[in-house]
Amino acid sequence: MEIRDLTPDDLDDALDLRRRAFGPLPPQDRERWRQAVLPNLGEGRYLGAFDGTRLTATARLRGFTQWWHGRPQPMAGIAGVAVAPEDRGRGLGTTIMRAVVERGRAFGDAISALYPATTGIYRSLGYEHAGAQHSVRMPAELLRQIRPSGAVKLRRMGPGDVGEVVSILRRVHGAARAGGPISWDEHTWSRCLGDEDDFLYLADDGFVVYRWHGEDMLVDSLVAGSGETLRALWGVVGSASSIARDVVAHVAPDDPVLWLLRERTIEQVTQRRWMFRVLDVVAAAERRGYPAHLSGEAVVTVDDPLGGGGTWRLEFSGGSAAVTPAGQPGVRLSINGFSALYAGIPAATLRLSGLMSGDERYDETLDAAFAARPYMLEDF
Numbered sequence: 425m426e427i428r429d430l431t432p433d434d435l436d437d438a439l440d441l442r443r444r445a446f447g448p449l450p451p452q453d454r455e456r457w458r459q460a461v462l463p464n465l466g467e468g469r470y471l472g473a474f475d476g477t478r479l480t481a482t483a484r485l486r487g488f489t490q491w492w493h494g495r496p497q498p499m500a501g502i503a504g505v506a507v508a509p510e511d512r513g514r515g516l517g518t519t520i521m522r523a524v525v526e527r528g529r530a531f532g533d534a535i536s537a538l539y540p541a542t543t544g545i546y547r548s549l550g551y552e553h554a555g556a557q558h559s560v561r562m563p564a565e566l567l568r569q570i571r572p573s574g575a576v577k578l579r580r581m582g583p584g585d586v587g588e589v590v591s592i593l594r595r596v597h598g599a600a601r602a603g604g605p606i607s608w609d610e611h612t613w614s615r616c617l618g619d620e621d622d623f624l625y626l627a628d629d630g631f632v633v634y635r636w637h638g639e640d641m642l643v644d645s646l647v648a649g650s651g652e653t654l655r656a657l658w659g660v661v662g663s664a665s666s667i668a669r670d671v672v673a674h675v676a677p678d679d680p681v682l683w684l685l686r687e688r689t690i691e692q693v694t695q696r697r698w699m700f701r702v703l704d705v706v707a708a709a710e711r712r713g714y715p716a717h718l719s720g721e722a723v724v725t726v727d728d729p730l731g732g733g734g735t736w737r738l739e740f741s742g743g744s745a746a747v748t749p750a751g752q753p754g755v756r757l758s759i760n761g762f763s764a765l766y767a768g769i770p771a772a773t774l775r776l777s778g779l780m781s782g783d784e785r786y787d788e789t790l791d792a793a794f795a796a797r798p799y800m801l802e803d804f
Contacts, residue, residue: 425473425474425475425480425516425519426473426474427471427472427473427474427519427520427523428471428472428474429465429468429470429471429472430465430470430471430472430482431465432462432465434472434479435458435461437479438461438470438472438479438482438504439454439457439458441479441481441482441506441508442457442482442504442506444506444508444509445506445507445509446506459615460612460615461484461504463611464484464485464486467487468527469484469485469486469487469527469531470482470483470484470485470504471483471484471485471520471523471524471527472520473516473519473520475511479508480507480508480511480516481505481506481507481508481511481516481517481519481520482504482505482506482520483502483503483504483505483506483520483521483523483524484502484503484504485500485501485502485524485527485528485531485533485536486500486501486502486503486609486804487500487501487531487533487609488500488501488606488607488608488609488804489593489606489607490535490537490604490605490606490607491597491598491602491603491604491605491606491713492603492604492711492712492713492766492796493601493602493603493712493713493714493715493743493796494597494598494599494600494601494602494713495598495711495712495713496594496597496598496607497534497535497708497711497712498531498532498533498534499533499535499536499537499606500524500528500531500533500535500536500537500703501536501537501538501606501804502521502524502536502537502538503538503539503804505517505520505521505524505538505541507520517545518545518548518549521545521546521549522549522730524536525549525550525701525703525730526730528703529703529704529732532707533703533704534702534703534704534707534708534711535700535701535702535703535708535766536551536700536701536702536703537554537606537698537699537700537701537800538551538698538699539557539696539697539698539699539803539804540697540698540699543699546699547699547760549701549730550701550702550728550729550730550758550759550760550763551699551700551701551760551763552699552700552701552760552761552763552764552767552769552779553697553699553700553764554604554698554699554700554763554764554767554768554769554798555603555604555697555698555700555767555797555798555799555800556677556695556696556697556698556798556799556800557674557695557696557698557799557800557801557802557803558674558675558676558677558693558694558695558799559672559673559674559675559693559694559695559696560672560673560675560679560682560691560692560693561640561670561671561672561691561692561693561694562670562671562672562673562685562691563665563669563670563671564640564641564661564662564664564665564668564669564670564671565662565665566662566685566686566687567658567659567661567662567665567671567681567685568659568662568663568665569662569686570655570658570659570662570681570684570685571655571659572652572655572656572659573651573652573655574652575652576627576652576653576655576656577627577628578625578626578627578656578657578660579625579626580624580625580626581617581624581625581626581631582617582618582624583614583615583617583618585617585626586610586613586614586617587610588626589613589617589626589631590607590610590613592629592630592631592647592649593605593607593647594607595629595649596629596630596647596648596649597647599649601713602676603767603768603796603797603798603799604767604796604798604799604800605676605799605800605801605802606800606802606804608802616633621635621636622634622635622644623635625657625660627648627653627656627657628653629648629649629650629653630646630647630648630649630650630653630654630657631645631646631647631657632645632646632647632657632660632661633645633646634646634661636668637672639668639669640668640669640670640671640672641661641664641668641670641671641672642671642672642673643661643671643672643673643674643675644674644801644802645674645801645802646658646661646673646675646681647801651680654680654681654684655684658681658684661673674801674802675801676797676799676801677797677799678797696803698800700763700764700766700767700798701759701763702759702762702763702766703732704732705726705728705732705733705734705736705747705762706736706747708766709736709738709745709747709766710744710745710746710747712745712766713743713744714740714743714744714745714793714794715743715792715793715795716742716743718740718741718743718789718792718793719740719741720739720740720789720792720793721737721738721739721740721786721789722737722738722740722754722755722786722789722790722793723735723736723737723738723750723752723753723754723755723783723786724736724738724754724755724756724757724762724786724790725753725754725755725756725757725782726757726758726759726762727756727757727758727759728758728759729759730759732759733759734749735749735750735751735752735753735754736748736749736750737749737750738793740789740793745793753782753783754782754783754786755771755780755781755782755783755784755786755787755790756780756781756782757774757779757780757781758779760779761774761779761780764779765780765790765794766794767794767796767798768794768795768796768797768798770791771787771788771790771791772787775787
């Protein structure tokens with residue numbers, strides 16, 4: 425079995441494998457898929473497992489920016505993991521995912537995330553449950569009742585606004601000390617902002633992307649840096665209430681729009697879970713943001729069967745962490761446990777689930793350092 429980068433000549437076979445694994449793509453979406461994956465080929469971000477000349481499995485490493493406590497860092501988003509039906513049960517999924525972890529480290533990505541179709545294989549490779557994409561169904565009429573509190577200038581946006589969108593995300597997620605949201609690369613944003621089926625509006629400190637979804641409206645992303653812009657953007661979405669009955673929106677679990685609604689009784693909330701893995705403990709810890717007031721230290725021993733484990737002292741101060749090797753073990757975590765801790769899962773939960781053991785004196789410091797309510801607005 426050979427693992428190698430896919431080339432344009434392999435795309436027909438990769439599309440066939442995708443069809444067998446996830447279902448057929450409508451004809452109009454096949455060209456979109458090709459345009460989406462082509463940049464991954466030139467960057468070495470699309471891997472295939474071959475039995476001779478026959479493609480048996482695939483996986484992509486998409487390049488994202490992800491925020492943790494308001495600080496951005498590169499993240500490998502894993503997608504398109506597929507194994508040919510006739511080759512399942514041979515360990516090919518594990519084989520290609522090991523290659524994915526190795527490739528992510530080679531790119532310098534210290535963290536990785538994925539939306540799993542099944543969790544067993546990914547847990548065996550160090551990925552653990554972390555956050556979710558939260559989708560809330562709201563009556564459109566309630567959104568229409570949200571009135572702007574000031575004059576906010578909105579304009580339609582398109583592919584030429586990629587730089588402004590990326591800048592807004594950095595400012596808003598940084599100021600909110602957000603944990604988990606991601607940003608596409610500029611090529612992907614340019615393609616998304618050119619979708620003629622989407623409605624896209626831009627303000628100085630926010631934007632919204634939404635569309636018709638059957639008889640409802642679907643809000644893919646709404647980001648705002650001020651209350652005035654938040655009200656203005658939701659007001660635009662709610663203006664469709666004379667036709668659309670409901671709005672389905674991807675939002676943060678504590679999104680402020682939920683506190684702007686006049687009525688909140690029974691809400692329909694859907695969570696699509698995603699899993700997370702730290703690829704490089706030292707780089708991931710030093711790139712993350714932390715509460716500025718926190719001052720303390722913890723010693724952690726991380727066991728990683730795919731390499732990169734060790735024992736380190738984490739010293740937190742001024743919103744950052746310094747990581748140095750430590751001689752004596754402290755808190756002991758599997759890589760799954762450390763990945764979950766990094767994403768804000770409390771120490772008590774990790775201990776009760778068997779992902780964490782050892783010295784308990786650092787638990788309170790670790791909880792304070794890594795506290796988060798992780799979410800993503802985007803799917804990949």
